[in-house]
Amino acid sequence: MAVIKNVTIAGASGNIGPHVLKALLEVNFNVTVLTRSQASDGYGARVKVVEVDFNSVSSLTAALKNQDAVISTIGKSGLEKQTLLIDAAAAAGVYRFIPSEFGSCTTSPKVADLPFYSTLATVRNYLIQKAAASALTYSIIAPGCFTEYLLAFPAAINFKNHSVAFIDGGNTRVSVTSLATFARAVAAVFHHPDKTKNRVVYVSEAILDQKQLLDVAKKVKPEIQWTTSDIKSADILKAGLDAIASGGDSLQAYGNVLVGTVFGEEYGSAYDDNDNSLLGVEPLTEERLKALVADRLD
Ligand SMILES: NC(=O)c1ccc[n+]([C@@H]2O[C@H](COP(=O)([O-])OP(=O)(O)OC[C@H]3O[C@@H](n4cnc5c(N)ncnc54)[C@H](OP(=O)(O)O)[C@@H]3O)[C@@H](O)[C@H]2O)c1
Structure with a gap:
């Protein structure tokens, strides 16, 4: 061994x-x-x-x-x-x-x-x-x-201006x-x-989707009014690829490639089968998720 x-x-x-x-x-x-x-x-x-x-x-x-x-x-x-x-x-x-x-x-x-x-x-x-x-x-x-990155990404949920652009309906599950x-x-x-x-x-501490994140945010601060819209992962990916093809090397362009794939169902970003038990990884509790979302809303 x-x-x-x-x-x-x-x-x-x-x-x-x-x-x-x-x-x-x-x-x-x-x-x-x-x-x-x-x-x-x-x-x-x-x-x-x-x-x-x-x-x-x-x-x-x-x-x-x-x-x-x-x-x-x-x-x-x-x-x-x-x-x-x-x-x-x-x-x-x-x-x-x-x-x-x-x-x-x-x-x-x-x-x-x-x-x-x-x-x-x-x-x-x-x-x-x-x-x-x-x-x-x-x-x-x-x-x-990484949870810290997802919650900081306005593309997933914008905690600053209280808006969510649902990607492919907002139900794509992401580890x-x-x-x-x-x-x-x-x-x-x-x-x-x-x-x-x-x-x-x-490794997958939780599998989240945008609608679930918005639900948690509404539970944490019910007084906030949220604006929602819809966007397709394929369009986000295309915007990133087009920007890179025309010479752009910006964080925004690469960010779009990442968001367009991570939130595209067909790319497989949800690990229902994982190595959590081998590695001693405990699932994220709802209380902890609420606390993380509350931090973002303060
Ligand atoms: N899943 C996610 O949500 C997520 C989010 C962020 C990052 N990541 C991944 O995590 C990894 C690390 O990302 P990071 O943001 O920590 O990277 P980073 O801060 O940009 O760079 C990490 C370190 O790499 C070294 N480095 C940079 N350029 C180098 C070069 N040309 N040659 C050798 N060493 C170099 C530097 O260390 P020294 O100056 O000490 O040599 C630097 O501090 C990447 O694979 C990234 O894709 C994943």
Whole structure:
């Protein structure tokens, strides 16, 4: 049975990485952070910080010596370069690699050729091939939409101006997981290396839809008047694709690609079958959801 003790994280200084770092330390993994700059402040004495050149397999391989697992939480601009990190992990004899992916429907074949998703697919396929040809293994973690992001997305529900544009009727079910729960699930994957080997691991704290979110908001503050409208996921996706095709590289364009797919029923963003029980993930309670919505309405 494989045992994981030494874990390296790349991208720990971003939005998602600090949550993973905290969860790994909480359960006493020996943690190393790979970074582009020696900004070691803030990681604490228990974390080894190694400055690496993410363009150099030899630099990365040296840094990964004696490591059992690597998790990448690298951001959008560095996603493609993860192939070098994968090469280095295999060369250094690392057992498990988790790529930076962490999405809703990223593994659906229907999104494989779309902007952003195609980069994830390229890296994932590279990793799968590397695992087939070496001792490296992988886990792809699908946590759905991070709850904090979903509730901050005006496209899902606009808590500021009290409006909802129902996408495809507002009933598309989407798995959500909080950042803290996701991070603890990552640590649990490393505690169950055999059961999570070479596959997609699904984490789903709740499955929500827009109508349900609006119902919760109405229960929390019945005095608020909401405006609703209707929009199609296919039109949102098309707007994003058109903007990217005409040279746009804006957050808005990529956001539309994500919203148009995550809220499109056919892309499969609801994980009715998941790994919650293996990873110790408890469902989000209605009371907790109400509290999260109340925070947004204050
Ligand atoms: N499901 C969801 O709702 C959801 C929401 C947000 C994000 N995500 C996913 O979570 C992952 C991480 O996102 P994030 O927002 O945390 O990313 P981020 O903050 O943009 O970047 C994370 C870290 O990556 C490193 N990095 C950036 N560019 C790099 C490059 N060119 N080469 C090497 N390292 C680089 C940086 O660390 P150093 O400076 O320390 O090297 C940076 O702090 C992504 O896969 C994203 O798609 C999912």
